[in-house]
Amino acid sequence: MVRLAVIGGALQGMELAYLARKAGYETVVVDRDPGAPALNLGDHREIIDPLMDPMSLMNIISDCDAVVPANENIMLLNSLVGLTKAAEVPFLFDIDAYRITSSKIQSNQMFTELGIKSPHEWPRCGFPAVVKPSSCSGSKGFRVVKTPDELHDALHYVSEIGHEPVVQKFLSGRNLSLEAIRDGTTSTTYLTTEILLDDRYDCKGVFCSPNLVSEEVEEKLQEYSVKIADQLGLSGLMDVEAVMDEGEPHLLEVDARFPSQTPAAILHASGVNLLDELYSILIEGGQPRKPKRGFSLYEHFTSVNGLLRSCGEKRFSSVHAPEIIPGFYGCDEAITDYRVGCQKWSAAIMISGQNEEEILTRRRDCIARMMADNGLSIYIDPKPAEAL
Ligand SMILES: Nc1ncnc2c1ncn2[C@@H]1O[C@H](COP(=O)(O)OP(=O)(O)OP(=O)(O)O)[C@@H](O)[C@H]1O
Numbered sequence: 304m305v306r307l308a309v310i311g312g313a314l315q316g317m318e319l320a321y322l323a324r325k326a327g328y329e330t331v332v333v334d335r336d337p338g339a340p341a342l343n344l345g346d347h348r349e350i351i352d353p354l355m356d357p358m359s360l361m362n363i364i365s366d367c368d369a370v371v372p373a374n375e376n377i378m379l380l381n382s383l384v385g386l387t388k389a390a391e392v393p394f395l396f397d398i399d400a401y402r403i404t405s406s407k408i409q410s411n412q413m414f415t416e417l418g419i420k421s422p423h424e425w426p427r428c429g430f431p432a433v434v435k436p437s438s439c440s441g442s443k444g445f446r447v448v449k450t451p452d453e454l455h456d457a458l459h460y461v462s463e464i465g466h467e468p469v470v471q472k473f474l475s476g477r478n479l480s481l482e483a484i485r486d487g488t489t490s491t492t493y494l495t496t497e498i499l500l501d502d503r504y505d506c507k508g509v510f511c512s513p514n515l516v517s518e519e520v521e522e523k524l525q526e527y528s529v530k531i532a533d534q535l536g537l538s539g540l541m542d543v544e545a546v547m548d549e550g551e552p553h554l555l556e557v558d559a560r561f562p563s564q565t566p567a568a569i570l571h572a573s574g575v576n577l578l579d580e581l582y583s584i585l586i587e588g589g590q591p592r593k594p595k596r597g598f599s600l601y602e603h604f605t606s607v608n609g610l611l612r613s614c615g616e617k618r619f620s621s622v623h624a625p626e627i628i629p630g631f632y633g634c635d636e637a638i639t640d641y642r643v644g645c646q647k648w649s650a651a652i653m654i655s656g657q658n659e660e661e662i663l664t665r666r667r668d669c670i671a672r673m674m675a676d677n678g679l680s681i682y683i684d685p686k687p688a689e690a691l
């Protein structure tokens with residue numbers, strides 16, 4: 304059995320601990336915060352600050368078959384490169400690719416060099432425009448601006464939080480995501496998924512369907528991903544995010560790190576576990592698996608004060624001591640801190656089906672059952688204002 308150390312217990316850590324469980328791995332989840340939710344999903348929990356106590360971390364990882372980071376702290380990631388090397392344990396991460404892709408400014412330059420379409424930049428783009436920090440995640444600091452005053456305020460905010468801004472054209476099409484694993488020479492891409500956004504452009508869900516986009520769009524996205532992975536010389540996993548405009552995908556970003564939400568949705572749609580793929584391809588020299596082109600939905604919900612609402616990943620990440628509950632209110636499976644009678648809870652539900660209609664029916668039933676059983680009278684499904 305593979306024994307995997309997951310360094311970080313927040314959203315990415317939950318995803319990895321969940322996938323590791325599904326793959327039958329044994330996991331050790333490490334975080335300095337005893338309240339970190341992924342600690343509850345692993346087989347073993349270690350509460351240490353790896354930057355303050357590297358020797359304890361060395362002891363933990365020495366016993367493992369591989370280490371995978373679930374954090375975006377560059378100091379910690381650098382230290383993990385050294386520690387895994389010293390402990391002679393494989394590190395499922397490409398720090399050089401990560402360094403480039405964690406900067407949207409550098410990524411956009413790479414897109415231009417590779418002839419990859421991305422939204423026009425300021426001032427060519429005009430209004431409405433998007434202002435976002437070059438190197439943050441989880442939609443932090445993202446704003447849509449429509450006037451010079453709003454642009455000025457958004458730029459001020461990005462500089463106040465200590466980042467450089469990216470200003471580009473706001474495109475209102477569907478958001479798509481695609482993962483690629485590259486073994487150092489050859490890339491494999493997996494399923495194209497749709498990213499569903501809340502009113503703050505935070506990811507509230509992921510939808511998988513073979514009918515999501517045309518074959519041409521899918522091929523274009525795959526071609527872009529392979530070009531980028533080659534350019535990065537990637538040895539690991541990355542995902543690209545794109546927005547549709549005039550029938551073509553425009554790349555928003557690339558991230559050379561294990562994402563959250565999309566891999567769980569892909570597992571339920573296709574049976575392919577991206578963590579297991581990464582381990583098998585990189586460590587065991589295994590052949591990539593071909594994913595079944597199925598249907599699935601992954602969605603976050605939260606309930607408080609008698610309300611049920613779909614929510615973004617930021618809100619979901621405050622889930623407390625979650626568990627994996629098969630068949631939760633009729634869905635396939637949920638990661639949730641729901642306990643009978645509790646007033647405040649969150650759940651990430653996963654649903655698969657034979658077609659889109661079955662997914663939507665099962666989703667409706669699941670929402671109705673969550674509401675009826677808990678006496679909830681209102682359901683809110685926030686969407687980006689610009690999409691209304
Ligand atoms: N130019 C754009 N036009 C329309 N929507 C955009 C644009 N740029 C970003 N977005 C939306 O805002 C969200 C956050 O974008 P951003 O590029 O800041 O990603 P991020 O915070 O790095 O996300 P992640 O956590 O997935 O890495 C995206 O998922 C996308 O839906």
Ligand SMILES: [Mg+2]
Pocket residue numbers: 439440441556557558
């Ligand atoms: Mg990002």
